[in-house]
Amino acid sequence: MYSSPEQGGLLLSSLCLLSSLLLNTPLCYGGKILVYPVEGSHWVNMKVLIEELYDRGHNITVVRTSTSPYIAEKSPMYTSITIQNDIVFHDFFDSFIEMQIKAQREGASALTFLKLTKDFLSMIGEAHYLSCKVVSQMLDDKEQVKRLQEAEYDLLLTDPAITVGLVLARYLNLPVVLNVRWIASGEGHFAIAPSPLSYIPVSGSGFTDKMTFIQRIQNMLFKSIIMFQQNFVVGPIYEAMCTKYFKDGCDIISLLQEADIWLMRSDFVFDFPRPTMPNVVYIGGFQCKPAQPLPADLEEFVQGAGEHGVVIMSLGTLVNKLPADMTDQIASVFAKLPQKVIWRHLGKPPSTLGNNTLLVNWMPQKDLLGHPQTRAFVAHGGTNGIQEAIYHGTPVLGIPLFFDQYDNLLRLQERGAAKILELAKVNGPSFEQALNQVLTQTSYRENIQRLSSLHRDQPIKPMDSALFWLEYVIRHRGASHLRTSANRMPWYSYHSVDVFLLLLAAGGSVLLTTGLLIRFFWRTCQNSKNKIKKH
Known part of the structure; x- marks a missing residue:
């Protein structure tokens, strides 16, 4: 029994509020998610997302190659689509790393830098070319395409370090969520957000957001290398693929800009402050969890360290x-x-x-x-x-x-x-x-x-934020309202060059007209004075 009518009324009000919250909480029944991942450490954090999505009742399909050293063909969390090939991505990473270590130990020089840059661009180009071959193999298989279309996926989740997953999403007309920090041409923000080079360091520059004049010059040079990589190394590979599969074509940047949500594996505790966009969701540290007990033998070794640790x-x-x-x-x-x-x-x-x-x-x-x-x-x-x-x-x-x-x-x-x-x-x-x-x-x-x-001092955990936005895209079949129209503007409109030229022309016209009028009135006055003097 309630000790007073006020207490009974308070409980009733609380129950009504709780019921209202439960009824108005957006529901997302298990969606069908197609995942196109990237190997290595990128797969490690993609797998963390997949585990959480599986626990929430989503049906997940992962595309992998038959030679994948990391992505298992069989898993209780997902079904897999295995593409048969003999590509081993790990091999050329190993050779590049060995060469990189050797070059760094021998000492830095302009010649070494140029050689490493050339070899790096060559390796990156090869990785994207081989990845495009994998998806081309899928799209050229009519039975495979039919199965993908009949599966009626709700969205495609991919890592754009290798952008080929976006080609697959466009072919299947699926909303896209990116598990991202890096794209084919550097850090992801550069593809969608204003990125002034005066205080935003380019990937690989080794600079902070406080650059000297010389560093800002160097930052622009690093940006030019990134642009070269984008326009002449990686870009043509995707453009050839777009020409093959889409009547209107496409390019690597437009594919990225069409993504609905960017789950950015960073935050501003770690990264330098910079402009961003409403469809960028920061999930830095989303894979982190409280420490679990160590295996017994390892715990014994650790405790044996005593006060020194x-x-x-x-x-x-x-x-x-x-x-x-x-x-x-x-x-x-x-x-x-x-x-x-x-x-x-x-x-x-x-x-x-x-x-x-x-x-x-x-x-x-x-x-x-x-x-x-x-x-x-x-x-x-x-x-x-x-x-x-x-x-x-x-x-x-x-x-x-x-x-x-x-x-x-x-x-x-x-x-x-x-x-x-x-x-x-x-x-x-x-x-x-x-x-x-x-x-x-x-x-x-x-x-x-x-x-x-x-x-740790955040209103919502990074993983919860990631899951919310993934399910948001499923519920609303995309999030196009969060994408900026700036991506569809020509460069001269984006930078208001046409407006500046019009204002310059208008201002120039006013000045010219004013000058001509002054000259006209001056001459008229002079002519009048001359006539008066003659008379």
Whole structure:
């Protein structure tokens, strides 16, 4: 019984409010989602999204190649469409990485930079060409196309680092959600949002949002390389494909700009502030979760470190091994530490390996980063690892190898949460000095924990935001109302060149007319004076 009529009325009002909220909450019954992923670490975070979508009752189909080293053909979470071919993407990444490491250790020069740029563009072009062949194989198979059309998917989820998934989406006339940070020509924002080069550093430049005059010149030069890659290396591959399958054709940028939602794997705790668009949803750290208990043997090793704690080292999914002499020097430094070390290392064990160092083929990285015993993370600077370090508040010693890794680490270093040690400078003394600095200077831990606090202080979790917008696109069959009309404007209209020229012409006409009138009246006055003098 209620102690008073007021309490009974309050409960009734609360029940009515709860019922209203439940009835007005948008529902999204299990949708049918086609996923076109990218290999390597990109698949790692795509798989996290797939797991959550599966748990919410969605039906998921993943396109993969028969030679995929990461994407399993059979999974309880999804069905797969396997395209038979003999393409092994991992092979040419391995050879490029080996060449990149060798070039960095030999020292930087203009000739080395040009050679690396040429080889990089060649590798990127080959990757896109082979990926286009995979989708062409699908679209040329009439039975396969029929099955795809009859499946009646609600949307296509893809990673635009390889843009070919967007070609498939356009052919099937499906709404598109991008799981994105990188596109074929650099960072994703550059394709859809205003990006002034005066304070927005181009990918690969190694600059912050505070550039000197010389750095702004260099930033424009880096942008010109990106534009060359877009217009002459990658662009023609997609344009040929668009010409083949679409009457009106298309290009790589228009394909990107037609996407409904961009799930951006970044946020402004990590990245520098910049202009954005309403269909860009920031989900930086969406894959991060509280640390889970370690396996018993690993927990015993970690606890054996006592008050000194542990250091963990991992250089990501693409790096099989560093040069032997470098690993020997790193191992010798680890052997001197009072901390214990867990090192994800593939290949022959270093000859200088200490008793305090445990080599593993795989480690529960998220759980180790969140363990109270972990003191530092030696990492290559991949986006996933950096965001996990921010989430768990673990300071970073970064050894960037290629792609976006230096830029990622630079963002942490600028905030005092990481130290960068360039690969060319890695040796015993430099590695020891850098690691001891991260371990002993309390500012690194304080700054990364401040970033962690900022990252976690959000009204909605990044994963919940990602799921909401994915289901939003399913519910509304797209989100075209969030796309800017600027994408359909010619360059001279976008920059108001035509308006400026009209105003310039109008102003010039007014000035010219005024000048002519003044000249006319002046001459009239002069003629009148001359006539008066004659008389």
